Amino acid sequence: MIKENSCHKMALVLGATGGIGGAIASALLRHGWHVRGLARDVSKASRKGPNAIEWIEGDAMRSGDVARAADGVSVLVHAVNPAGYRNWDRLVLPMIDNSIAAARDTRGAGGSARVVLPGTIYNYDAATTPVVDGQTEQRANSAKGKIRIALEQRLKNAAPEVPSLILRAGDFFGPGARSSWFSQLMVKSGKPVAKLVNPARGGGHSWAYLPDLAESFALLLEERERLSDFEVLQFEGLYDERGQDLIDGLSRVVGRALPVRRFPWWALKAVAPFGGFAREAAEIAPHWHHPLRLDNSRLVQLLGAEPRTKLDDALRATLKDMGCLKYRP
Template sequence: MTASNPTNADTDLPGTVLILGARGRLGQAAARAFAQAGWHVLAQVRPGGARAALPAIPGVWWMPVAVHDTATLAAQAHGAQVVVHALNPAYTHQAWRDEAPALMEAAIAIATQLRATLMLPGNVYNFGEGMPSVLREDTPQAATGAMGRLRVQLEQRLEAATQQGEMRAVVLRAGDFFGSGTGSWLDQAIAKDLPRGRITWPGPLDVATPWAYLPDLARTFVRVAQARERLAAFECLHFAGHHVTAQPWLQSFTAIAAEQGWLPPGRTLRVGRLPWPLLRVAGLVAPTFAALAAMRYLWRTPHRLDNTRLRAVIGNEPHTPFNWALRQALADLGLLTGATPRVALA
């Protein structure tokens, strides 16, 4: 369904959210989660795209408006109480330096115009290579890379924007995304050779790191949005997600590969290692590889996100059991045959 101008009755509903960058993985997951929770969802996308390519999601109105066109966005999103910043530049240092600050300014401008709460997905880049094993909201941020330093600056800019009292903001920090389609470590590296009985693991097999299953994270955005009036003008909350080593991944991959006929009886998955030195060399000519190579430390440094503060705000974090989350993520990639039940627990 596509509508650029919802009726006044629609926009007066108590629970209207504007999602910036709704065509992306997080944007679409958030659109679905808010709509399923009964919110009126206004989904901003770049103008000029093929409307036929936009999925028909009940309760979601697609808005083909440029994100920097604040006046048009504000007019069409009149009444929205929450804005989700799901905009992302290409994954290179240069693209982030050139585009991310402007995208943040655009999100702040529309949230200020609407006097809304702006919600931003954060990550662990802020803490740098010397980060401790447990990351809390008050853990000192000592970013050591270009992407991390920029993340810190963007969050500082967002906090400063709330000091005039015309908007509020929440940073919801999470680990690596998986699920809801392509564009993650799962499909680009880890499981791309799974149908051939092989996976590629980017780090030591015994180092535990945080992972965010996107449908769970999206439902958490909804729960935090519902609790926004109980928060400070600027708030940061940590989403724990799945804190796992490579072992649960290997166990689930092995079972799935056997079921799908990708592994002969009695055989085990082959585990390859990501060629980081080659990735670094490739980064000299391919900026995306350079940005990825700079994040190698995240795979070698055990860390987790403490969600104590989040649980105090929303109760138990939305949590799909890891095996089911991985199965659905692979199904979303079109890799699995047969039905995969969708399971989501509080």
């Protein structure tokens, strides 16, 4: 068995200019890691991503670029998606193949690097899966969910030669979470909150506050010797059992009751056959119509407790980052 390279704190974060990648990079920096990032435009990335990252020019779609950036690291965070979330069927699996190959090639620095992946709930059929733990069968209904299953299988197949850590979470909200249901649908960025759009039907939705999720990644990587070669964990985050907790919290933060409009799933379904966002969103509609909770028992076993910011504080920080509180005294 090839030894994992866990003797030093150097990490490559692919996707460090994005929401989850940037949050993980920031958390690792706070925990004393040297963090590298890979970017096609280093100048732009240095302005957009967290400070103190060592930027290397390259593309996650080019195996040689990833291998060069990963030289000597002990952790490779795979938090990258195809540009504009397009061409998933052609690009997602080659990208993880590049990361696995690069992690394997770092063995000269003392062992293979551990690949770290933010996991999604879309690997599961929400209509038949009310609770997800490490043993829950993955059965996706959406095209992207099926690709994510294949991606995780790649990591499982690579172990133990290349160890990995998957931490699964629900929908993101928080500073930097730009491509999320919260920031693109529920609340309109750049102006004081006047109304809310609620996509939930029947409650039971899982949310993840990015800083808490990123802190969990960093804390878990302090416990690498206790992780299995293919470690799959669940981040519980905020389980909104009624589908109303975020709505109530936002009203408290802005200081008044907010009008709430229900998202018109029926209209989305009508235009889904034409493709694009409508089709992809319609595919994951069951995750808003059925409860799905993430069982974090193994995470708590490793860390003692899951990082958890108070809801109102998390929402206040999120709205401030979105420019929705700047007019408040």
